[in-house]
Amino acid sequence: MLSTPLHPLLVHFPIALLLLGTITEIVALFKKEFFGKASVYLLSIGFITGIFAYLSGEGAEEYAEANQSNDIDSIVHTHETFALITLVLFGGYLALKLLQRWKGLPNYFSYILVIITIAGSILLSITGHYGGKMVYPDKQNTTDQIYHDSDD
Numbered sequence: 001m002l003s004t005p006l007h008p009l010l011v012h013f014p015i016a017l018l019l020l021g022t023i024t025e026i027v028a029l030f031k032k033e034f035f036g037k038a039s040v041y042l043l044s045i046g047f048i049t050g051i052f053a054y055l056s057g058e059g060a061e062e063y064a065e066a067n068q069s070n071d072i073d074s075i076v077h078t079h080e081t082f083a084l085i086t087l088v089l090f091g092g093y094l095a096l097k098l099l100q101r102w103k104g105l106p107n108y109f110s111y112i113l114v115i116i117t118i119a120g121s122i123l124l125s126i127t128g129h130y131g132g133k134m135v136y137p138d139k140q141n142t143t144d145q146i147y148h149d150s151d152d
Contacts, residue, residue: 005059013049017049018043018050019124021039022117022121024038025114026117027039043097082130085123089116090117093116093117096116
């Protein structure tokens with residue numbers, strides 16, 4: 001068994017691909033041909049790598065619980081919940097994108113897809129925030145400390 005979990009290594013692929021896919025989906029509103037195809041490829045590969053990252057999270061959870069001095073159970077489960085919701089949202093995007101291509105849905109439907117990808121990217125960022133709280137537990141209250149120190 002590896003001494004370090006794979007999860008921290010794998011998560012960077014879906015993060016980069018899903019965020020870049022969201023940007024290309026927005027650009028595709030104006031330049032459909034190239035960016036429309038690029039966004040589907042980026043978001044599809046990002047979704048697939050996201051599934052692998054999600055599945056590798058169990059080993060990372062065990063590693064974190066064994067190597068952290070504080071209780072991180074609630075952070076782990078919050079991180080896991082946001083990760084699952086993010087995957088469901090991007091999976092829903094892909095299903096709707098396929099439906100749009102097969103059924104020839106109206107152009108305004110593209111705006112709905114952009115909203116879904118933006119919401120997914122926001123959830124992805126929140127997921128990463130909670131992941132960072134596990135990796136850097138001593139830094140999780142830095143912002144609060146700055147504001148409270150200035151009140152003194």
